[in-house]
Amino acid sequence: MDKQRKAFGAHVLALPFPSQGHINPMFQFCKRLVSKGTKATLAITNYISKSTSLKSSTVTVDTFSDGYDEGGFAQASSIDECLERMEAAGSKTLAELIQKHQKSNNPINCIVYDSFLPWALDVAKDFGILGACFFTQSCAVNFVYYYAHHGLLTLPVSTLPVEIPGLPPLGLPDMPSFISVHGSYPAYLQLLLNQFSNVEKADFVLVNSYYKLEEKVVDEMTKVCPMITIGPTIPSFYLDKRIENDSNYELNLFQLDPSSNCIDWLNTKPAGSVVYLAFGSMVYLPEKQIEELAMGLKNSNFYFLWVAKASEQEKLPKKFVQETFDNKGLFVTWSPQLKVLSNKAMGCFLSHGGWNSTIEALSLGVPMVIMPQWTDQSMNAKFVEDVWEMGLRVKADENGIVRREEIEGCLREVMEGEKGKEMKKFTNKWKDLAMEAVCEGGTSDSNINDFISKLNN
Template identity: 30%
Template sequence: MAVAPRVLVLPYPAQGHVIPMMELSHCLVEHGVKVTFVNTELNHGLILDAMATRDSELGGVAMVSIPDGLGSGDDRKDLARLTDSFSTVMPGELEKLVGRINADATGSERISWLIADVNMAWAFPVAKRLGLRAAGFCPSAAAMFATRIKIPEMIRDGVLDEGGWPRWRGTFQLAPAMPPIDTSEFSWNRAGDPRGQPIIFQLILRNNAATHLAETIVCNSIQDLEPGAFALFPGVLPVGPLSSDKPVGSFWAEDASCAAWLDAQPASSVVYVAFGSFAAYDAAQLVELAEGLLLTSRPFLWVVRPGSAGEELLERLRRRTAPRGRVVGWCPQRRVLAHPAVACFLTHCGWNSTMEAAANGVPLLCWPYFTDQFLNQMYICDVWRTGLKVPRPAGGGTVQLVGRDVVRDKVEELLGDAGTKARALALRDLARRAVGEDGSSRRNLKGFADLVKGSAS
């Protein structure tokens, strides 16, 4: 009889990467695989604090941590600085962690596999040195993975210069059935301060060079959702949309009162607003957004992430939007989007949010902030046609606000569009088929679990 192996799971150290890898981990546990999940020390502490526990096991997943090289007061939203630090420090720390675990373990308790985020592909050479088998996990759209892998061809064809910057301005499409994207919006050029772009771009090139060391790559997507991207990379296996009813490693405590508030709202009436774990807007924009939501005369649930607005402003927003609007710090988003009261989702277009909305048939109003969110917006608005873009102000000036009237008008336009809603429901049905009995994602996930388990036979 096969003995369950133990795998080490390593996400990129950001909330939007931790959650889908934790969902994958829970799925593997259900298939009989033992999982040890590696967070950075800071993120490990955030997750335990959010759960109000010091128990380092999460729904059957053992959690451990290693340092990322930054100090307690350093800004980890500066992606270039974070990247530079963890690229230097974490390979050695990961090697030491595996050594400590395996020195004290016997048999199946020893680490035999590493499953790493493809954005942390520097870990694959570490795995090979230690005699571990390796697999990659893509937490973004397959189109995002394809675009990054194809960088050398884009340089050769004159789309990019050697530093990753566009040589011309216009719309670029990597392959038929893939989303078109403005050449000014490639993810590595929209990751914060442009001065940090070389660090981000070099990490992507190093990741690309190490990807071949992974025996397989699984992706939180659906075959029929991205046929063009999966045709380019048929070896990448879609296993999405991933989901779990167990804790998924939230960095902030979830406001459990959201469910009761939603229960009190009419069906298909609520505008849900959330911009993920990174997006930041100034006070003037938050005020315009609040006023725009109030102008819709619809109930709304608005997530204002802890630390993204000062306490005084937050209290102003709460007072101004009550009683029709509810402002919370963090919420169980998957359950919110599944609630029948939710009519639409005003979103930053992170891939997790995009997939969760697709899985629940929720139309999207798109307000991307950085990295891959612009590509995801193109999928939503131009390929699947399940949402609308929030128009961005044109012209110069340092402050370009999206005005309250624009917010109101786009919400009303989206909710008045029966075709968009119908296409969103069609995506929901597609997602359900993928994870249903004999669905493509379900088969791929079982095959992946069987591959991992086969190592311990």
């Protein structure tokens, strides 16, 4: 037993929130830990385990129950019910999972838990093991929620601009949507504020970002919690290439389009000539917005690769596909996004601005046009445009629709305008700094080494 403990060192149990955008960053972090000699076990829900064949040659995969083993979140009648049931079932089955491993040759000595699951820290403390809170959103967004949770930012917001240390002055449209649109999705807002309900008891606070990207806010946040940046958590193949065979995220809960030849299609296009459109797995655009997007693309006359669900493709204007195909555009229902963004043909990423997509674009040096929809996306757009200066945020009309002229104008500016030329300088800067962060001796790499060292002592 002692020999095996010595061989593996610490054993980390990683507990992500059960959605693809939360599982993949934590899975990638586990791969980093394993590459440095630490044993890591990723715990996914029974439902997700049934829904996908998640396998890894290095990270152990185990399961727990969130109370919705047969149908996932779709079984829940409300988000409130879902969260209550997840805490009750999750606390019980997480404890059982820990007990199982404690009887093995490699007992768990740290739980890395998603910040959406603060009850996991209580379970860890019951067993006398370390707890590390893992934030999947940016430091800036997390700090806004921290201020709101502690009453340092009064809701609804009435005084503008909002001034928070480490952040630029924020207008109402720059804030996360659950704060800027007061009363919208109150259960989700409570979920986000509850991330900080017991974070002061956590032994570590890990964030999927890198220091040079959010230097000012990181410096401020470390004054109030033991926070360290460990990102960007994208496969090593696209950064330092130090982890063998790490070229994708492993988990995909959405069916890849078997007929898609998007990479072959991109390979036929000139360098920097293609606009890539993808709005994540949770965004559903209204028919009018899809029409405006389509016509903005058509009028711009750029090549485009559009990831659109079958239900969204049905909303496209009649004859649009036929009129624009002529080798100008390609529609797919899902794409290998990292391969797409790293392709030489990529010129611009038209995105909803979710954090995973944003940090991928930053890490791969792709300028963005952001059309935020909800949650953290509006604040990510603020930073992309005004702080990192590697993209533009589109402006919606009084009905919340982004018109074709606005879409066309932003695409032209990024693809061929003077601002676009300046943006490319900044995208290269952030790409280089992302690489620097994870390479040996970089800030994120050093932080992970310190984390592992503390686990082993």
